[in-house]
Amino acid sequence: MLKSTSLSPSNGRLSDGCHNSMSSPTTPTSKSHQIPESANIYTAATPTESYPKLGKDYFRTSKDPMYEGANGIVRKGTDKTRMPTLVIKRIKRRDQTEEHYLKSVLMEYNTIKLCNHKNVIQILDVCYNPETSDFSLIYPYYAKGDLLDLMSNFRRFKIETSASLKDSVFKQILKGVNYLHSKNIIHRDLKTENCLIDADGIIKIADFGYALNLNDDSYIDYLKENPVEIYCGTNSFKAPELFELERKVHSEDGFDFSEFFHKVENMRYVDYWSLGIIYLNIYLMKSPWNNADLHDIKNMSFSKYVKHYPQDPSSVSRVIIDLNKSSSTFSNNPALSLFKGLHYDSRELILGMLHPTPEKRKSPKDVLNSEWMSQVYANPKDLISLLK
Numbered sequence: 378m379l380k381s382t383s384l385s386p387s388n389g390r391l392s393d394g395c396h397n398s399m400s401s402p403t404t405p406t407s408k409s410h411q412i413p414e415s416a417n418i419y420t421a422a423t424p425t426e427s428y429p430k431l432g433k434d435y436f437r438t439s440k441d442p443m444y445e446g447a448n449g450i451v452r453k454g455t456d457k458t459r460m461p462t463l464v465i466k467r468i469k470r471r472d473q474t475e476e477h478y479l480k481s482v483l484m485e486y487n488t489i490k491l492c493n494h495k496n497v498i499q500i501l502d503v504c505y506n507p508e509t510s511d512f513s514l515i516y517p518y519y520a521k522g523d524l525l526d527l528m529s530n531f532r533r534f535k536i537e538t539s540a541s542l543k544d545s546v547f548k549q550i551l552k553g554v555n556y557l558h559s560k561n562i563i564h565r566d567l568k569t570e571n572c573l574i575d576a577d578g579i580i581k582i583a584d585f586g587y588a589l590n591l592n593d594d595s596y597i598d599y600l601k602e603n604p605v606e607i608y609c610g611t612n613s614f615k616a617p618e619l620f621e622l623e624r625k626v627h628s629e630d631g632f633d634f635s636e637f638f639h640k641v642e643n644m645r646y647v648d649y650w651s652l653g654i655i656y657l658n659i660y661l662m663k664s665p666w667n668n669a670d671l672h673d674i675k676n677m678s679f680s681k682y683v684k685h686y687p688q689d690p691s692s693v694s695r696v697i698i699d700l701n702k703s704s705s706t707f708s709n710n711p712a713l714s715l716f717k718g719l720h721y722d723s724r725e726l727i728l729g730m731l732h733p734t735p736e737k738r739k740s741p742k743d744v745l746n747s748e749w750m751s752q753v754y755a756n757p758k759d760l761i762s763l764l765k
Contacts, residue, residue: 418490419483419503421476428505428512433457435504435515437465448586453518463501464516473603480599481586482512488590491560496553498573498581519581521761524572528662536763540660540720545755547656548745549580554648555741557582561591563644567651568614569658578757589644597638604632612668616650617683618735620670646735652744653730660719665712665731678712683733685710697725722749 419428429435439453443464454465468482482503489500502515521527524546531538550572557564564571565587573581587609589596600607608615608623626632654664666679673679687693699705700717707713716724726747729739744750 417502419486421479421483425505425507425510429502431465431504431506431513432508435463435465435502435513438462449514454515456515462518462520464518465504465513466516467506467511467513470511477599477602479512480595481603482514484590484595484599485585485588486514487593488562488585488588491562491590491592492557494553494556496549496580496582497556498583516583519573519575521574521576523570523583524574524580524659525569527574527760527764528569528659530764532662534764538763539755541753542755542759543660544723544750544753545757546580546760547652547659548750548753549757550582550655551652551741551745551750553580553582554652555745557588558645558648558741563589563591564648564651565589565644566610566614567648567655568611569655570611572655574760576761578760580757589641591642601634607632607637610647610651612670613664613666614651614654615669616647616735617669617671617679617733619647620668620672624672643735645740646738649730649738649740650735652741653727653738656723656727656730657715657719660723661715663715663718665715681710682712685713686733687728693725693728696728700724 417429431437435454435456436459437452437454442450442452444451448469448471450467450469452465452467454463455461456463468478468485470478473481486500486503489498498516500514500516504513504515505511506513530536550567554564554567562585564582564585566584567582571582571584573583575581587606604626607626608619610616610619622637650669657663657665665682666676667673668676669679670676671680671683687696696713699707700713701721705714705717716728719727726739726744726749729737730744732738
């Protein structure tokens with residue numbers, strides 16, 4: 378059964394965890410006071426006294442959290458100049474040793490520090506709270522919130538958005554993910570909530586708490602000690618193979634870590650899938666299924682989608698032709714009827730991103746190089762101006 382994407386305002390929060398999205402800085406700062414990018418490099422060997430301190434270098438400016446998730450608590454804050462508004466994301470301690478807790482903090486920090494792209498969020502610093510022995514990550518604050526918030530407001534206020542503007546938003550996300558993959562970084566929790574918006578309408582991909590940086594094999598020991606994070610993600614955006622991995626992780630036969638790490642680069646296909654769902658959310662404000670778990674007996678829509686998915690070029694062509702016919706109902710594959718709401722140029726490529734077989738999915742690069750995306754352009758500021 379097709380369902381509308383649930384909408385809930387995030388109030389510029391920072392998502393965290395498998396179901397998080399990072400909050401956003403609207404104007405990270407005024408032009409008169411730019412937030413300096415931290416030059417600090419931190420490792421597991423860095424003594425706690427060398428970290429900036431909460432209460433000395435960074436300060437919370439709100440008592441109540443903007444958002445609380447499984448992995449972190451997000452509040453507004455500032456630095457010792459008291460000029461910029463920042464986001465302070467305190468990383469929660471789970472059932473972890475001190476070593477593994479610090480590793481999870483530094484994995485997120487150091488992964489984002491590798492990035493320099495306008496569609497990827499900047500991370501500013503790490504700080505230590507000597508009173509609680511907890512660490513926090515410091516991010517810009519984006520008052521415009523996230524993409525889910527924005528779409529929610531568009532629907533609430535009945536604001537029409539053009540196809541070209543929707544496509545241009547998606548193009549920004551594609552560029553950000555394509556950049557991440559070129560840096561051997563796999564996000565693994567892509568969703569509209571994790572796409573923040575700056576004051577100029579530029580999309581910033583955020584929340585790297587579950588990202589894999591394949592340049593640094595420290596993730597291997599971390600995932601061995603935290604195997605539940607192998608299949609993390611938000612159910613409606615998760616690729617079908619993640620549900621299979623979940624079953625294998627909890628299997629009585631034990632999980633084959635060596636096989637998983639040997640093919641770990643295949644995890645980028647998870648991002649391809651999530652991008653396809655994101656586009657359907659952006660363009661239609663709907664998702665084709667509740668989840669992509671073939672073993673969910675209530676999920677007939679996805680089961681039929683997989684069973685009747687067009688596997689060869691001629692079958693794809695027939696589906697595209699049928700999508701153009703008003704009489705086509707796709708009774709044997711109801712999820713495909715959702716694609717009728719997309720414009721012609723996007724249908725085949727989004728269908729390709731949502732291929733049930735991971736290695737056959739269209740990549741961000743494939744879509745960016747398509748005739749469709751090569752013709753997409755809109756002024757990012759138009760996104761912001763619609764709510765004024």
